[in-house]
Amino acid sequence: MRQCSVDGVDLVRSSSLNISVSTCGGRRGTILALSLIHKASARSRVAAARATTMAFFIACVSSLVLLFLLFLSRYLFQLLGSSRLPPGPLPLPVIGNLLDVAALTGRHLPHRSLARLAARHGPLMTLRLGRAVVIFVSSPDAAREVLQTHNASLAGRIPPDAWHGAGHAANSVFVLPPHHKWRSLRRIGTEHLLSPRRLDGLRPVRLLQDAVVSHVSSELAAEASSGVLVVGHVASAATVDMLWQAMFGCQVELDASAATSAYRELHGLARDLGAIGLTPNVSDFFPVLAAADLQGVRRSFARKLGRLYQLIDVQIQRQRRHRRESAAAASGGGCGKNGGLLDAMLDMSDEDDGAAGGMNNDTIRAFLADLLLAAIETIPNAIEWAMAELLQNPNTMRRLKEELRSVSGGKTHVDYSDMDHLPFLRAVIKETLRLHTLVPFVPNKADAVVRVHGYTIPRGSTVIVNVWAIHHDAEVWPEPDTFIPGRFMGGGNNEVHFLGADLQFIPFNAGRRICLGLPLASRMLHAMLATLLHRFEWVLPPGVAENGVDMSEKIGMTMSMANPLKAIPKPICMT
Numbered sequence: 001m002r003q004c005s006v007d008g009v010d011l012v013r014s015s016s017l018n019i020s021v022s023t024c025g026g027r028r029g030t031i032l033a034l035s036l037i038h039k040a041s042a043r044s045r046v047a048a049a050r051a052t053t054m055a056f057f058i059a060c061v062s063s064l065v066l067l068f069l070l071f072l073s074r075y076l077f078q079l080l081g082s083s084r085l086p087p088g089p090l091p092l093p094v095i096g097n098l099l100d101v102a103a104l105t106g107r108h109l110p111h112r113s114l115a116r117l118a119a120r121h122g123p124l125m126t127l128r129l130g131r132a133v134v135i136f137v138s139s140p141d142a143a144r145e146v147l148q149t150h151n152a153s154l155a156g157r158i159p160p161d162a163w164h165g166a167g168h169a170a171n172s173v174f175v176l177p178p179h180h181k182w183r184s185l186r187r188i189g190t191e192h193l194l195s196p197r198r199l200d201g202l203r204p205v206r207l208l209q210d211a212v213v214s215h216v217s218s219e220l221a222a223e224a225s226s227g228v229l230v231v232g233h234v235a236s237a238a239t240v241d242m243l244w245q246a247m248f249g250c251q252v253e254l255d256a257s258a259a260t261s262a263y264r265e266l267h268g269l270a271r272d273l274g275a276i277g278l279t280p281n282v283s284d285f286f287p288v289l290a291a292a293d294l295q296g297v298r299r300s301f302a303r304k305l306g307r308l309y310q311l312i313d314v315q316i317q318r319q320r321r322h323r324r325e326s327a328a329a330a331s332g333g334g335c336g337k338n339g340g341l342l343d344a345m346l347d348m349s350d351e352d353d354g355a356a357g358g359m360n361n362d363t364i365r366a367f368l369a370d371l372l373l374a375a376i377e378t379i380p381n382a383i384e385w386a387m388a389e390l391l392q393n394p395n396t397m398r399r400l401k402e403e404l405r406s407v408s409g410g411k412t413h414v415d416y417s418d419m420d421h422l423p424f425l426r427a428v429i430k431e432t433l434r435l436h437t438l439v440p441f442v443p444n445k446a447d448a449v450v451r452v453h454g455y456t457i458p459r460g461s462t463v464i465v466n467v468w469a470i471h472h473d474a475e476v477w478p479e480p481d482t483f484i485p486g487r488f489m490g491g492g493n494n495e496v497h498f499l500g501a502d503l504q505f506i507p508f509n510a511g512r513r514i515c516l517g518l519p520l521a522s523r524m525l526h527a528m529l530a531t532l533l534h535r536f537e538w539v540l541p542p543g544v545a546e547n548g549v550d551m552s553e554k555i556g557m558t559m560s561m562a563n564p565l566k567a568i569p570k571p572i573c574m575t
């Protein structure tokens with residue numbers, strides 16, 4: 001309680017009612033005193049309210065300032081703390097460089113726009129994509145550090161979230177970490193299908209050549225009126241035919257029209273899966289949101305992959321049945337035990353005591369799916385690009401056909417053993433793989449901190465080799481955008497190979513994760529292109545010949561022609 005006096009009135013301020021009047025003075029004085037008391041108390045209430053508001057305001061502002069300072073210091077700390085990272089455009093808080101990348105890739109395909117950005121920032125360039133630190137590698141020198149010198153620490157994988165669909169990531173050789181299971185799969189693939197020793201027997205190559213001739217002929221018969229074929233369809237049908245036999249030991253057992261739709265379905269599945277796998281996905285940039293699969297990318301991937309799994313499961317069940325019913329196999333029914341890749345994997349799964357890395361149905365199915373996808377996506381696209389270039393470069397086409405004619409000496413088949421005598425064919429294929437880099441980006445994960453060219457690559461970051469940028473580096477490849485097979489005609493020690501040692505030319509990647517199918521792919525490309533040119537004369541359809549082929553690119557799992565190449569074949573009479 002406090003006491004005061006106004007005009008002779010003693011005022012006692014109580015905490016409850018605030019005012020009480022004691023005595024003395026007249027009525028007027030009392031009223032005046034009361035009104036003064038009232039005013040005084042109102043003023044003090046307003047002042048108190050003001051003070052409270054002010055205090056609240058100051059508290060809010062200072063909290064905001066404090067929050068901002070905290071945020072800023074964390075951001076600066078991150079930037080300064082990462083000052084040893086390779087240079088790159090300044091990232092924004094939270095989203096990093098996502099807007100830069102969106103703006104760039106809106107104008108050009110990602111491999112081209114990121115090559116341009118790297119020209120500004122350097123062959124080692126850092127981008128922050130949401131929470132992810134991504135380092136782009138765009139020169140042969142920097143690629144050597146990543147794919148050779150420090151490859152032991154930089155061969156990990158961060159599977160895109162989509163690949164978790166149908167549990168694929170847990171078994172896929174493409175994204176498994178470079179440990180036990182991945183090593184077993186690579187060993188099985190190499191021992192039973194993909195080693196040069198296995199492939200040097202004539203069988204797989206001859207199978208492919210026959211498949212090429214038979215598919216071109218049957219498509220020609222179907223398109224008798226126009227004679228125009230989609231080159232990629234023929235190439236993918238022949239690829240599936242050959243690989244199906246190599247994996248399952250039997251042909252795609254369907255009647256002709258169903259078989260055509262099965263090839264197309266497989267081709268479509270491979271393309272769709274590639275496109276889905278590359279969809280920019282918020283789950284990849286902000287893994288905390290991954291469980292929600294906000295864009296449904298993982299679900300779409302699982303749906304498409306599920307269909308491919310179904311097709312493979314039919315073969316696995318059939319093969320298991322035939323293995324049980326050895327009598328039926330002996331009488332030649334179905335695939336039987338046939339030495340195909342699936343058979344070898346089933347042998348291992350029957351004996352698996354853990355040493356084979358857990359060879360069960362899931363692993364077998366995923367591995368076969370990976371091989372099918374890898375081949376269907378790459379071989380037909382490479383053949384399509386090669387044919388598109390040759391059809392627009394008649395002199396190159398003529399020179400190649402002459403080389404094939406002189407080496408084959410009138411035989412119907414150009415054998416792989418002839419390859420040593422076909423340097424121009426080798427050069428055409430290499431130049432195609434350089435100019436039209438089928439796999440423009442190879443992503444790796446840093447499993448340890450690594451120092452490259454004085455910069456730090458942090459553990460857990462993604463290190464992407466921009467193979468397209470390396471293949472179009474004007475300092476290494478003069479006139480990088482022109483098709484010049486002659487540049488690969490060095491011969492002898494000067495010949496540049498794609499086996500992983502020459503870092504300026506790495507269409508199959510290099511280091512531990514070099515393409516597992518390289519020996520097969522090399523044979524398939526040479527055999528298929530040689531057969532297409534040796535057995536048929538090709539011309540462009542009317543209209544296309546005058547206006548030129550549309551060479552626009554489309555990026556999926558690999559880079560394909562945006563508009564499939566059409567051409568007219570005419571069988572060459574072999575005497």
Ligand code: HEM
Nearest residue numbers: 173174371374375378382439507508509513515516517521
């Ligand atoms: C022109 C044809 C081909 C090209 C240009 C090519 C290119 C590549 C590249 C660049 C990689 C590394 C990708 C990465 O690490 O993300 C790769 C990996 C792989 N390729 Fe190929 N490839 C071709 C054909 C094939 C074929 C025919 C098969 C099998 C039938 C195959 C099976 C594989 C496998 C299994 C891997 C994963 C290797 C691993 O991570 O350990 N490829 N390929």
